[in-house]
Amino acid sequence: MDLGLADKVCLVTGASTGIGRATALELAREGARVVVAARNREALETLAAEIERAGHPAPVRLTADLTAADGPRALASAALSACARVDVLVNNAGGSRPLARADDEAAWEESFLLNFTAARRLTDALAPAMLDRGWGRIVNVSGALIAKALNAASPAKAALESWSKAAAAAYASRGVTVNCIAPGRINTPQILDRLHPTEEARRAFIDANIPAGRFGEPEEAAALIAFLASERASFITGAAVPVDGGSLRLAF
Template identity: 55%
Template sequence: MDLKLQGHRALVTGASSGIGAGIARVLAEEGARLVMTATNRQRLEGVAQEIVAAGHADPVLLTADITDAQAVNELAEQARSALGGIDILVNAAGSSRPTDTQADDAFWEEAIELNFSSARRLTQALLPDMRTRKWGRIINISGTMEPRSINAASAAKAALHVWAKGLSCDVAAEGITVNCVAPGRINSAQILNRLHPTEENRQDFIARNIPAGTFGEPEDMGYMTAFLASPLAWYITGAVIPVDGGMHYFAH
């Protein structure tokens, strides 16, 4: 299926590894023009080299600390200037922040800045142009709403879901969709090194909780994101769509 993304302009945050990199690769395969951003320039360059080696256009690379409000505004302006505008925003940056009952304000604030506020600010910076053009796609990579212990990122992702739902209602009549994609267990450094560090642990979790019988790949998140970014997905907005191989809710 042709997703009709040829020439559309996309900004992907957290694009240097894991889910963000997988999304960038799929969007490039579909013909989108890319701005990729992360804090690690070397890893960004590695992903960009993979994209070019596969025969796709060379992405624009921008490094930015998206937990800094001023840096977000500068990133938005640089991305607009690089491609002449942004049609598709993929807020993929984020990271788990497990904690205990005594975490201080600084810990919570950093988790919220990274996992919620950065997406909100970047959306607010790019939304006016989308409204002027009467077309836009905002896709947020979110997370579970079934935490089994305290995780500051989970609270931030809950805010992301509710904010995105409200925003989707405000801009739907203007040709702009806003959706969230919730990953299950996707093969990435965060999952493989921190959450499931041994093969035995992975296989045990899969056997008990994932009907598909395996963890997903970053590109699996990319396929769903690319569809939601497509003109074909114009009637899907305000949704939270899991990509998790049927993982049981209690397993989160």
């Protein structure tokens, strides 16, 4: 299936690992001009080398701290300086934030900056030009599970989905779509090293929550992101699509 992404400029945040990395590789395979952003420059260089080895043009690599006050606008400016336009924005940067204390104000603030505000600010910087051109795709990576243990990322991701639906309604008549994918447990360093560091913990979680009987792969999430970023998905907007193996929506 031709997704119509050849020569589209696609900016992927949080591209150094996991879903972001897999998405950059998938978009490069589709012929897109890829711009990858993350804090870890070394990981971006490794990703660029892999994309080049696969026979695709090297992506533009941009280091960025999206939690900084000027981080999103600085990234938008750098991407536009490098490529003149951005057609597709994948707001993937984010992370789980388990809390030891419910009143940890600094942790709450950092989580909302990373998991919600950064995506909103970056979109606000890039969407006006998409609207002027009459074409654009914004894909936001949220989350499928609501944990019983207190985690500052869950409300932030809920805010991201709510805002995405409002933005989708506002932009739909001008050719710009806004959608979310909601990953469940995916085999990424964050999941495997921090949330479920042992095989026993992984198996217990799978048995209790995932009918498919396994964690997902980053490439499975990336495939959906690429589709939502494509010409083929022009009539899909305001959606939040789970990629979670049929998981129960309450994780213990």
